[in-house]
Amino acid sequence: MSKDDVLLRVDHLVKHFPIMQGIIISKQVGAVRAVDDISFDIRRGETLGLVGESGCGKSTTGRTILQLYRPTSGHVYYNDVDLTTLKGSALRPMRAKMQMIFQDPYASLNPRMTVGEIVGEPLVVHKWGGTREINQRVDELLTQVGLNPAFANRYPHEFSGGQRQRIGVARSLALKPDLIVCDEPISALDVSIQAQVVNLLEDLQDQLGLTYLFIAHDLSMVRHISDRVAVMYLGILAELADRAELYLNPLHPYTQALLSAVPIPDPVAEEKRARIILEGDVPSPANPPSGCHFRTRCPIAQPLCAEQKPEWRELRPDHFVACHFAT
C-alpha cells in the first residue's frame, strides 16, 4: 500500500440534495448539504475507514463515489479516469470494478429471489457467461464467504442476519471488483456475529487483494479493520490519519471528543478515562454553521471559526486536518 499507489482519488467532492416546496409548481427552496467539499485518496489494497455520526454524509459519500448519485461538483478518479464525466456504456465496465455492501442485510436482498439468483444477478446483467459457468461461479462465491453451495436454492428469509450479510458479500464479489464500499455492513448484526463478518472481510482482502472503503459509526470497529481512518462531521472531513496516529495524536477537537466518548470494554481502563462531553446536537445539514461546521459544539472555538472555513491541510506527513488551531 504505497502512498503513491492510488486506486481512487476524491477531489473536492460535493453532493447537495435539493429541498423542494410546492405541490403543483414545485421550486427549490434550499439544499441538504450532505457532502460539502471533501478530498481524499484510497490506496490500492488498503482499508480506508470512514466514521462519523448519523446523517453526517458517510453513505452519500460512498454512493457518490460509485456514481449511484451524480455529484453536484467535484471529481472522482478511478485509476486516473474521471468517473464523473462518464455516462451509460462507458460507466458500466467501471461499475463492475466497484461494488457496495449495504447496512441492512434484511432489506437489501430481494425476498423473492433465491440466494443463487441474488449472487448470480450481477453476472447475468454483465453477461459474464452461460448458465453453467454462472452456476459454477455462484458455487465458488458461496464457498468463498463460508456458505454451503447447497443453499443456492433457498430464499433469504431462511437465513440469519450474519448469513444474509455473507450473501451480500458474495454478490459484491461476483464480478471480481477491486474496490468495495462497505456501508455499515455490521451495524444491524448481533455483537457475536459482527466479528464473523469482519473476519470474513479481512480474509477476503488478503486472498483477493481487495480495497475497502469501510463506513461505520463504531470507531472501535473502524479502527480495528482500517489502515487509515477519516473522520467526517456534517458533510466535511475533520481529520484523516493512519489508525495508530489518529488514536495517539488526534488533532481535531471533534476527533478528540469522539475518541473520548467511545466506551472501552474494560472497567479498569474506563476508571482512568477523562471524557470530553460535547454540548448540544449536530446542526441540520440544510443549514450548517458558517465557517467551521463544528464551531457550534467546539470547546475551543474562536471568532475566526465563524468567519472562515478551515483549510484541509497536511499538518504532518500523511495526517490531514481541518481546524484553524490544530498544531
Added chain:
Amino acid sequence: MAPKVLEVKDLATEFKTRDGIVHAVNGVSFELHEGETLGIVGESACGKTVTVLSILGLIPNPPGRVVSGTAHYLGKDLLKMSDEEIRFIRGAQISMVFQDPMTSFNPVLTIGRQVAEPIEIHQGVSRKEALERAGELLALVGIPNAKDRLADYPHQFSGGMRQRAMIAMALACSPTVLIADEPTTALDVTIQAQIIDIVKRLRDQLGMAIIWITHDLGIIAGLAQRVNVMYGGCIVEEAVVKELYGNPQHPYTLGLIGSLPRLDASTHTRLISIDGAPPILMQKPTSCPFAPRCTFVVDRCRQENPPLLSFDTHHRVACWVDPKTGGPRS
C-alpha cells in the same frame, strides 16, 4: 453490601405465537441492592426486555404470560400485586426508560404536560407547580432553555433530547429504582456520552438503584458495579464488573469479550468470533442454550441445562465446564 431493594427468583415468561410457544425468559434469579447499578447485557432477543417488563407487570397478556417466579420489591412480591398497587409502584418508585423513546411519548401532548403528569398525580401538587418542577427536571437532564421548551411536542425534540426528556419523566417522582432499557442504543456516541454523564451525576445525587440494559459491554464497564450476562432466556454469568471482564468464566462471556475490538488496542489482533447464531427459544431448554455454539461442549451440556452456581463470592456462572482446564467445574 447495601440492603436488597429487589429480589427476583426463578422468573419464567412465555409468549404464545403462531409458530408455537416462545420461551423468552427461563428461570432468571438476581438481586438489586440500594444505590447499586446493575447491568444486564446480552444479544438481541435473549430476554432482557421481557425480564424487566415481567417484573413490572407490563407483559401483554395474551400473548404473554409470566409462568413462574417471584419478584420482591422491599419485601413485597410485585407479581402478586393488584393492578392498582403495581401501577402505583411503577409511577413513583420503580420507573422505566424504554428502548424506543418515540413510542413512549404521546405525540399529541406537549413534553411539559407529559413530564408534569406523574408529578401532579403522585405528589398531589397543582398543575402549575408540576409544570414548574418539570421545567427544573428538563434543565437537570441538560435540555437547553428548558422552561421555553415545555410547550414543544415530541417531534420537535431530537432523538437525544427525547431520551433525556424520558429520563426526566422517569425521575419525576424520585424513584428508588430506575430501569433503563437500552436508552442510548439509537443515539450517536457523543450524545450517548452526554446521557451517561447525566445519569451518573443524578445517580450520585439521588442515590437511586439502576438496572441498565444494553448489548454494549463497553457502556457497562464504565457505568455498572455488577453485571448479569444473559443468553437464550437465562442468566449465564453474574459478577462484579472487574471480575467479569478480568476473569470471565462462561464460554459465551469469553467469546463476547474476545469478539470486541478495543479502541485502545495497540496492535491488530484477529477478533474471536462465535460461530453459529443465537437460539430461537421455541423449546424449553433441557440442555445448555449455548451448547450448539460452544467450543467447550461435553456430553452433559446436551442433557442438562447447568444451574447458575457460585464460583466465588460475587461471581456466579452456569456452565458444566471449567474453561481454563476444559474439565468439569469442581
